[in-house]
Amino acid sequence: xxxxxxxxxxxxxxxxxxxxxxxxxxxxxxxxxxxxxxxxxxxxxxxxxxxxxxxxxxxxxxxxxxxxxxxxxxxxxxxxxxxxxxxxxxxxxxxxxxxxxxxxxxxxxxxxxxxxxxxxxxxxxxxxxxxxxxxxxxxxxxxxxxxxxxxxxxxxxxxxxxxxxxxxxxxxxxxxxxxxxx
Amino acid sequence: xxxxxxxxxxxxxxxxxxxxxxxxxxxxxxxxxxxxxxxxxxxxxxxxxxxxxxxxxxxxxxxxxxxxxxxxxxxxxxxxxxxxxxxxxxxxxxxxxxxxxxxxxxxxxxxxxxxxxxxxxxxxxxxxxxxxxxxxxxxxxxxxxxxxxxxxxxxxxxxxxxxxxxxxxxxxxxxxxxxxxxxxxxxxxxxxxxxxxxxxxxxxxxxxxxxxxxxxxxxxxxxxxxxxxxxxxxxxxxxxxxxxxxxxxxxxxxxx
Numbered sequence: 555x556x557x558x559x560x561x562x563x564x565x566x567x568x569x570x571x572x573x574x575x576x577x578x579x580x581x582x583x584x585x586x587x588x589x590x591x592x593x594x595x596x597x598x599x600x601x602x603x604x605x606x607x608x609x610x611x612x613x614x615x616x617x618x619x620x621x622x623x624x625x626x627x628x629x630x631x632x633x634x635x636x637x638x639x640x641x642x643x644x645x646x647x648x649x650x651x652x653x654x655x656x657x658x659x660x661x662x663x664x665x666x667x668x669x670x671x672x673x674x675x676x677x678x679x680x681x682x683x684x685x686x687x688x689x690x691x692x693x694x695x696x697x698x699x700x701x702x703x704x705x706x707x708x709x710x711x712x713x714x715x716x717x718x719x720x721x722x723x724x725x726x727x728x729x730x731x732x733x734x735x736x
Numbered sequence: 737x738x739x740x741x742x743x744x745x746x747x748x749x750x751x752x753x754x755x756x757x758x759x760x761x762x763x764x765x766x767x768x769x770x771x772x773x774x775x776x777x778x779x780x781x782x783x784x785x786x787x788x789x790x791x792x793x794x795x796x797x798x799x800x801x802x803x804x805x806x807x808x809x810x811x812x813x814x815x816x817x818x819x820x821x822x823x824x825x826x827x828x829x830x831x832x833x834x835x836x837x838x839x840x841x842x843x844x845x846x847x848x849x850x851x852x853x854x855x856x857x858x859x860x861x862x863x864x865x866x867x868x869x870x871x872x873x874x875x876x877x878x879x880x881x882x883x884x885x886x887x888x889x890x891x892x893x894x895x896x897x898x899x900x901x902x903x904x905x906x907x908x909x910x911x912x913x914x915x916x917x918x919x920x921x922x923x924x925x926x927x928x929x930x931x932x933x934x935x936x937x938x939x940x941x942x943x944x945x946x947x948x949x950x951x952x953x954x955x956x957x958x959x960x961x962x963x964x965x966x967x968x969x970x971x972x973x974x975x976x977x978x979x980x981x982x983x984x985x986x987x988x989x990x991x992x
Contacts, residue, residue: 675791694788
C-alpha cells in the first residue's frame with residue numbers, strides 16, 4: 555500500500571468502510587496463505603483474526619509494517635487456539651482413509667502439470683518442517699523482517715535466519731523433485 | 737555413509753565443516769529481500785526466487801474469502817452512535833462499558849437492599865439487641881424481645897439454644913457481670929425440683945473453677961450426709977461452669 559497506508563488507516567479508524575475494505579484486500583491474501591501453512595481451518599482462523607483486528611483497530615498506532623506484524627501476531631495466536639480446540643475434538647485419523655497419501659501425491663502432480671500458482675507453492679511450503687515453513691511465510695508472504703518474525707515466533711533473529719535458509723534449501727529440493735524448473 | 741556423522745570425503749558436494757553449505761546464503765538473503773539475483777546464479781535459485789515471488793504475488797481466486805464477514809463486523813461496530821470509544825466496545829462488555837454515573841446508583845441500591853434484608857432476617861431470628869429488637873417488633877412485626885432489653889451475647893444463644901431457652905424459663909438471666917447476683921428476686925426464681933437435677937444447666941457465668949457445693953436444700957441431702965444421692969456423681973464434686981456447658985447432675989447455684 556505504501557505511503558497511502560497511513561491515510562487509509564486513519565480513515566478506517568474513523569469509520570470509513572471503504573478504507574477498511576482496502577486494507578483488508580491488501581493483506582488478506584497474504585494472511586490466508588500464511589494460515590494455510592500453519593492451520594487447517596485457514597478461513598475460519600482468518601475470520602476470527604479480522605474480528606479481533608476490527609475490535610482493536612481504533613486503538614492501533616503504527617505504520618504499515620507494524621500493522622502487518624500486529625495482524626500476523628493475532629493470526630498466529632488464533633491459529634494456536636484453533637489447534638488446541640481441534641486437539642480436544644475427536645478426529646478420524648487420515649491414515650485410515652488414505653487421504654494423506656492422496657494429498658501428498660496431488661501436490662507434486664499439481665506442481666508438475668499446471669503452471670506454478672500461489673496455492674501450489676503454499677502447498678509445497680507446507681511440506682517443510684513447521685518452523686521453517688512458518689518463518690518463510692512470515693518473511694516472504696507477510697513481508698516482515700527478521701526482527702518482527704523473531705518476535706512473532708518467539709525466537710532470536712539468528713535462529714530465524716537459520717531456519718529460513720534451511721527452509722529455502724529444502725524447498726528448492728522439493729521443487730526440483732516436483733519438476734518445477736524452467 | 738559411515739554413521740550419523742559422515743566423513744568429508746563421503747559428501748563431495750559440501751565444503752568441509754559446513755554441512756548443508758553456506759555459500760548460498762547471500763543468494764538466499766537476496767531472495768528474501770526480493771532483490772534480483774545475479775544471472776550466473778544456479779538455476780534452482782532462480783526457480784526459488786520465482787516461486788517466492790508467486791506466493792507473495794497478487795490475490796488469486798479464493799484469496800479474499802471472508803471479506804463479507806469482515807466488512808459486516810466492521811460495519812456493525814462503526815455506526816454514527818459508536819464514534820465514542822465506549823460505543824466501539826463489543827456487546828459482550830456491556831456491563832463493564834456502562835458509565836460510572838449509571839453504576840453508582842445501582843451499587844447503592846444493591847447495598848441498601850442487602851443491608852435491609854439482613855436486618856429483617858436478624859430481627860426475625862431474634863438476635864438483635866433488646867432495644868433494636870423491640871423496635872423491629874413494632875415496625876416489621878418481628879418477635880418481641882422475650883426478656884429484658886439488655887445486651888445478650890449472641891454466641892451463647894447460637895451455641896446452645898436449648899440451654900438458653902431453659903434459662904429463660906427457669907431463672908432470669910444475670911446481668912453482664914459474670915458473678916451471680918447477690919440476692920436474686922425470689923418471685924422470679926424457680927427452685928429446682930427434686931429429681932430434676934440432670935436437666936438443670938449451669939450458670940451462664942464464665943468461671944471454670946468448681947463452685948462450692950451448695951448448702952443442703954430442702955429437696956436434696958448434703959453429700960456429707962450418708963448415703964449420697966444416687967444421681968450425684970462423686971467424681972464431679974461440683975458443677976463446673978465453663979462456656980455455659982450444662983453439666984449433668986449439676987446442682988443449681990443457690991444464688992440463682
